[in-house]
Amino acid sequence: xxxxxxxxxxxxxxxxxxxxxxxxxxxxxxxxxxxxxxxxxxxxxxxxxxxxxxxxxxxxxxxxxxxxxxxxxxxxxxxxxxxxxxxxxxxxxxxxxxxxxxxxxxxxxxxxxxxxxxxxxxxxxxxxxxxxxxxxxxxxxxxxxxxxxxxxxxxxxxxxxxxxxxxxxxxxxxxxxxxxxxxxxxxxxxxxxxxxxxxxxxxxxxxxxxxxxxxxxxxxxxxxxxxxxxxxxxxxxxxxxxxxxxxxxxxxxxxxxxxxxxxxxxxxxx
Numbered sequence: 363x364x365x366x367x368x369x370x371x372x373x374x375x376x377x378x379x380x381x382x383x384x385x386x387x388x389x390x391x392x393x394x395x396x397x398x399x400x401x402x403x404x405x406x407x408x409x410x411x412x413x414x415x416x417x418x419x420x421x422x423x424x425x426x427x428x429x430x431x432x433x434x435x436x437x438x439x440x441x442x443x444x445x446x447x448x449x450x451x452x453x454x455x456x457x458x459x460x461x462x463x464x465x466x467x468x469x470x471x472x473x474x475x476x477x478x479x480x481x482x483x484x485x486x487x488x489x490x491x492x493x494x495x496x497x498x499x500x501x502x503x504x505x506x507x508x509x510x511x512x513x514x515x516x517x518x519x520x521x522x523x524x525x526x527x528x529x530x531x532x533x534x535x536x537x538x539x540x541x542x543x544x545x546x547x548x549x550x551x552x553x554x555x556x557x558x559x560x561x562x563x564x565x566x567x568x569x570x571x572x573x574x575x576x577x578x579x580x581x582x583x584x585x586x587x588x589x590x591x592x593x594x595x596x597x598x599x600x601x602x603x604x605x606x607x608x609x610x611x612x613x614x615x616x617x618x619x620x621x622x623x624x625x626x627x628x629x630x631x632x
Contacts, residue, residue, distance in 0.1 A: 363434045368415075368441045371450055375413060375441065379451045379463055385519045392466050394521040395451070396534075398458035399426050404531035406432055410465040413439040415451055420459025429460070453523060466521065471550055473537040474510025481630055482556055482578040485623060486512045486547065488594050489585035490615055493518050497528020498616035499583065504532035506623035507630070512580070513540045514547065514594075547580065548597040556580055560598040561618055562590045567603040570622050576629040583619050 368376060381387030382395050393412060396405045399420070405411050406429060414433050420426045421442070433440050448457040475482045485503040490496050496518045503511050513520050520526075520538050542550075551558050556578040561570075582598065584590030595601065604613060604621055613621070 363437050363439065365430070365434070365440045365442055368443050368447065371447050376415075376443075376447055376451060379415070379461070380453075382463070383453050383523060385522065388466070388519070388521050393463050394466060394526060395523055396462045396464050396526055397452045397454070397460070397523070398527070399423075399429060399460055401526065401531055402460050402462040403429055404534045405462045405464045406436075406438075408534035409467070411436075411438050412463040412465055413441065414460065414462050415441050415443045415448055416460045417445055417448055417457075418442055419445075423459075426460055433462075469537050469539055471539055471542070471546075474512060474539060475554060476509030481576070482510075482554065482580075483508045483623075483626055483630065484510045484512060484556070484580045485619060486514060486580050486582040487517045488514045488582050488590050489516045489588065490583065491518050492586055492615075493522055493524030494528045495586065495614065495616045496520060497525040497530070497533075499619045500525070500529040500536065500538065501532045502616065502620045502623055504529075504536045506620070506627045508536065508623060510537040510539065512542050512547065513538070515541050515543055544591070544593040544597055547594075551580055551597075554578065557599040558582065558594075558597055559600045559602055559622075560584075560590050560595055561602050561604070561622055562595065563603055563612070564595070564601045567601040570602040570604055570625055573600055573602055574629070575622075575626040576632065579626065581619070581622055581626065583615050583622075586615055 388394050474484045558580045560582045
């Protein structure tokens with residue numbers, strides 16, 4: 363397969379890609395955008411790529427040139443475009459030179475259970491709205507050996523441009539399930555014998571390092587401002603808090619997830 367060129371911003375593939383900036387378009391087309399060499403490399407290794415846009419300047423680099431050749435070897439269409447067209451595709455002021463249009467995986471809830479013999483350890487986002495926080499939680503979950511990530515309804519879309527970039531490629535290597543209701547989460551936990559741990563400042567909460575985390579677990583992290591919803595608190599088996607030794611009242615949700623998920627990793631390793 364040979365590289366082709368797109369000159370017009372009204373080309374149908376360009377128009378299709380611009381629809382992916384909105385959740386409705388991503389759901390309709392079953393695609394999302396992975397921008398930059400690193401994310402395009404992860405997509406090439408772990409996902410099914412529909413087609414690729416690249417600039418001549420980017421392709422002049424050895425790393426990008428090698429990546430483009432790998433896409434062509436897999437018969438993935440590659441289109442050379444101008445900086446202006448790529449800016450339209452990626453919706454960023456300074457695009458990183460390459461963008462892959464990636465097909466969404468049809469993940470079942472069971473995919474977050476992990477492999478047989480491993481304890482299920484699942485990060486759950488409840489109303490988290492900041493894309494940077496959401497992407498970092500996915501990255502933290504991947505680094506801490508979690509078996510999956512669940513986004514409850516009302517959270518930011520995990521396949522949005524900024525979330526994908528913030529995940530630094532972890533979105534491709536760990537199962538991510540979107541738009542799950544609290545009832546579905548509770549029923550799932552009950553069916554598979556998974557305990558729900560909610561991270562919240564609550565009078566019934568226990569210190570996170572005192573709890574037994576070496577069990578099949580769902581760890582829920584709440585909205586940046588309002589915290590975990592009352593429905594989730596009612597469905598939880600345990601409520602955890604992170605004690606503060608200094609003057610800070612709380613941690614950023616992505617930082618809190620790192621603290622608790624790595625404590626869970628420590629418990630499982632023991």
